[in-house]
């Protein structure tokens with residue numbers, strides 16, 4: 001405070017430039033952002049909009065400098081444009097506004113790099129970069145430094161830089177249930193190979209899956225009795241011609257679509273799972289001519305052998321002409337006479353039986 005020589009009281013004192021006297025008492029320095037460029041009473045003036053001072057007690061408006069976030073242009077302080085920031089006083093021009101780091105932006109007049117926020121689809125602080133791309137399987141729908149969010153359960157996005165949760169599609173093996181917008185596992189008998197919120201595809205005819213949530217056609221397995229085929233996805237297995245005969249000994253195999261069955265050969269019948277011989281003689285199903293033949297059981301069949309004195313003629317038993325087979329038995333001068341089942345010799349006329 002200065003006072004004219006001989007002043008009688010402090011009221012005669014005048015504040016120096018850069019100082020003012022609130023309530024006309026002691027002189028006080030103009031605060032930051034203000035100046036007073038004359039000696040005497042009066043108040044400090046504010047710097048222009050966008051300007052401030054480095055310290056207090058400024059005596060000239062030349063001490064008013066552009067604030068952080070502003071730069072001087074045509075003697076006026078203007079805010080740095082969006083996507084830039086400026087963190088020092090006394091900037092010298094637009095070039096003192098620095099661009100935000102890659103993948104971030106700011107509002108105009110930003111005062112520090114911290115005002116730069118990662119764009120949608122980018123997260124802050126990971127992998128050494130200021131902002132990093134959201135990797136596959138994650139998204140970020142807001143501007144800011146927070147981390148990318150993972151896709152919801154059973155969903156995935158196959159793109160980077162995702163900004164929308166809607167990029168998350170149902171993973172293979174899952175489909176989008178329209179009522180709840182949730183991904184649900186494909187039902188038994190269906191599959192879905194795509195990363196998409198689409199429906200599951202039914203397995204081809206005659207095939208099925210062993211579990212839900214299947215992603216590939218190859219998990220549609222042919223039903224029992226069918227096998228993967230050249231014409232249709234699943235075709236009948238001909239079990240009868242397969243490497244291992246499916247029927248027991250003495251049985252015939254019959255193929256059907258999707259199955260097969262076995263029957264015992266003629267003359268054989270099932271006893272449990274085995275085919276055993278039918279005893280046609282015991283069963284009285286063998287129609288032998290019992291006057292001239294008997295019944296003889298055989299494996300898988302039977303026989304009707306002729307009784308003594310009869311012989312087979314085709315299927316029938318006929319009397320054996322004993323004279324044809326045994327003519328040598330009758331001596332000279334005898335005639336042979338055939339009988340049913342035998343023969344006898346008789347002396348020709350004029351001869352008599354000699355003594356034995």
Ligand SMILES: [Ca+2]
Pocket residue numbers: 225236237238239255256257258259260
């Ligand atoms: Ca079959």
Ligand SMILES: [Ca+2]
Pocket residue numbers: 267277278279280297298299300301302
């Ligand atoms: Ca038999």
